[in-house]
Amino acid sequence: MAASHVIREQSYYVLASLLDGPQHGYGIIKETMRLTHGDVRLAPGTLYGAIDRLVEAGLLQNDREEIVEGRVRRYIRLTEDGRSTLLGEAMRMEMAARLVLDRLVPAVVS
Numbered sequence: 001m002a003a004s005h006v007i008r009e010q011s012y013y014v015l016a017s018l019l020d021g022p023q024h025g026y027g028i029i030k031e032t033m034r035l036t037h038g039d040v041r042l043a044p045g046t047l048y049g050a051i052d053r054l055v056e057a058g059l060l061q062n063d064r065e066e067i068v069e070g071r072v073r074r075y076i077r078l079t080e081d082g083r084s085t086l087l088g089e090a091m092r093m094e095m096a097a098r099l100v101l102d103r104l105v106p107a108v109v110s
Contacts, residue, residue, distance in 0.1 A: 007089050010050045013040050015059065015078060015086040022063035022077040025051070051076055059085055 007015070017023060017031035028051075029042050042050075054060040059082035063075040078086070 007085060008050070009040075010042060010046055011054055011059075012086070012089055013042065014047065014050050014054060015082055018060070018076065018078045018082070019086075022075040024073045024075050028076070054082065058082075 013032045013036065014028055016035060017028045023031060025044065025047055029044070029047060032040050032042050051060060055062070055076075059079055060076050061079050063077040065072050065074050067073070
């Protein structure tokens with residue numbers, strides 16, 4: 001997946017939640033809620049489907065696993081392609097917003 005491709009909203013937030021380093025699934029869910037002030041809530045099925053697609057696309061990769069209370073906790077991290085794709089998508093959205101904001105919000109005259 002190249003940086004110029006549009007990604008799904010859920011994938012965008014999964015990638016954004018990993019900017020500060022590797023995280024496990026529940027940590028990604030919590031970080032997404034924190035980043036969006038609770039507006040985006042990823043269900044586990046949605047999250048793990050997105051992670052699988054992003055790993056397959058080379059945007060995420062497994063970092064490590066640990067056992068917590070008898071269960072495997074898998075940590076995921078961004079790849080360089082993941083960072084580039086996230087940046088490209090953020091820039092695309094900013095440009096799209098500018099098309100509207102520059103026309104609807106009066107310019108501030110200094």
